[in-house]
Amino acid sequence: MLIVQKFGGTSVGSIDRMRNVAARCVATAREGHQVAVVVSAMSGETNRLLELTRQLQDDPNDREVDVIVSTGEQVSVGLVALAIRAAGGKARSFLGHQCKIVTDSAFSRARIVSIESQPIKDALAAGEIAVIAGFQGVDDKGSITTLGRGGSDTTGVAIAAALKADVCEIYTDVDGVYTTDPNVVPTARKIERISYEEMLELASLGAKVLQIRSVELGMKYGVPIHVRSSFSNAQGTWVVPEETAMENVVVSGVTVAKDEAKITCKDLPDTSGVAGKLFAPLADGGISVDMIVQNQASHGTTDLTFTVPRGDRKRAVEILCARVPELVGTGGERITFDDEIAKVSVVGVGMRSHAGVAKKMFQLLAGENINIQLISTSEIKISCVIARKYAELAVGALHEGFGLSLPPGERTGL
């Protein structure tokens, strides 16, 4: 098999941990597999480098910042290659411009355009373990770029796609993807297999174990992703194309996100184009709006509520205060906001074929006397905004109510 193994900053956080990584790579190679390893910077290193740049300027979206920050991964690949050799293996390091991982020129948040993977294939064919720098690439002018936080996951899956690898193993400090955060709900269970679509929803809704773009890439190129612990050999969670058996699991996971705020614009004129005029300036300001709900009020006016990242809430209100008077003319409009919210979600591909999930979710929340402020749904998820103080209570009730503390086969229907 051809196996890509990706190790995060904690897994390569010291020379001793690099020796562990090297031992795993060499063991995998000795089982007869071809191995490509993708590594992050040693934990803390990227922040240290960014701090140096901040003493000279604030803008992180800069060609020179990427030159500096990318050295974190460069040091890691060299050291891991040395560690593999010390462990008796053959190894060769590859930087983004050597692999060659071509990206666009959006410094600090570049997207991969193509991978010219022949140099890696040559190394693998020569029996070497290819040690590849995560997080970095090179644009068409030869400038170094970086992919943004968590970009090493994306590098791992992209390299796996380019090499047509049998699996991309993502090693992390947890042993897989859970039905919900085990720190909040002790009965949370490790998920054995999950579809890309579900994983995407979970990652978007607050689960931090995998970077969203890496899941998108995995789905696009059909790369099986195995999320597992760097501290054990136990099987973790496989993220794979949807399988028939998955539909029997109505709800796969429960997530909570606490980093949003809610904004309500009351008494808007109930005419077409109002929403567009409201959200255009927010988009221009680079503020991404998540859930949007519009309610018709009395007297030909309407209320519009939406959520934004909490860090952007103040600026969003300022932008709207400057724009809303234009929209509604004289008087009556009011903007209110609430920072103390949480978004709880249930996710599962089984929802497509099982009615009643929403009803059961609302009942479970009502059973705990939790008021639902906003609702949004997709084909495979339902999200409810509630008061933040009830977040843990809600997650526990949903996790228990949908039977997620039981093995998938033992869960009862809705």
Place this chain on the structure above:
Amino acid sequence: MLIVQKFGGTSVGSIDRMRNVAARCVATAREGHQVAVVVSAMSGETNRLLELTRQLQDDPNDREVDVIVSTGEQVSVGLVALAIRAAGGKARSFLGHQCKIVTDSAFSRARIVSIESQPIKDALAAGEIAVIAGFQGVDDKGSITTLGRGGSDTTGVAIAAALKADVCEIYTDVDGVYTTDPNVVPTARKIERISYEEMLELASLGAKVLQIRSVELGMKYGVPIHVRSSFSNAQGTWVVPEETAMENVVVSGVTVAKDEAKITCKDLPDTSGVAGKLFAPLADGGISVDMIVQNQASHGTTDLTFTVPRGDRKRAVEILCARVPELVGTGGERITFDDEIAKVSVVGVGMRSHAGVAKKMFQLLAGENINIQLISTSEIKISCVIARKYAELAVGALHEGFGLSLPPGERTGL
């Protein structure tokens, strides 16, 4: 003018010092010059990175070690480019593989083969200050290489040669090249102009202000080198092609080297080929031999004395002990050594046209009752090995005796 400015590790040792470097670069550019800057790693960084590699292996001549160590300069160029922009200038960083500085594949001690300088020329033509990573290059397979300690001087002069720059300014923590070490002889004088040949001898003989290969490159391509202080605007020392006036100065400088040891092989057979058989195994062992003196002894035997770097002395004696019995057959040979030596030298292109320099040197040392153990001469220098405890005494006597504490015009003849 087109000016190359090279700053060492101390000059870029902190963000504040980088601001000073940036201010100087921007000021030079504002005077209407085109500016290319070559920078070293922040002081201490290269050693920190090497220490990381030593935890995994001992051999520094390794592809992966160069991948790791070269990040020191990579961080520096990014930060200096940001500092130049913060100071109001335009800047763009260049790594070895972007410049493009092509070297051979001798990792950790690579030699520059060629510089494809068009990217730098393009940046300069666009009004940007080019900030170039010293010490690093790329081989023909795209692997990162480093030039060895002091390699940033070499990068500076090589870039100046490639760009046909008007001057390569080497900024350092001293304000020029002195007639001898001012810490040893307080009357030492800054030299205003010195020839490449003299500078080469001074650098070879213990003066640490410039890396030898950078002087060789400067001589080969006729690049004027200006050694000056990064803490002032004072003129430093110009290293230039030999000028007629220089011949009037009989002795330009006095140096001392204390890092060698002396080995004597006694009672060798006085036949041809003996020296070759002796030095071949040392060369094979990578030990560079400096001064060699052979004296015919009585009874058809000969004594041979030479110096090696003190760190190699033990190994050199071991190699010889294993080989000398073969050369001399049974008995009689003896190897002795002395680690407590120093080599004092006087250097000057004026020696070519002035006889009596050696005589005067020997008289000055004899006047201090210093015994001369070995003598070696070239066209423009005379070196004497003496007991190390007399090193400072000898340097002071020679500096005073040859009138170096006086301005060149006021020095009397021999």
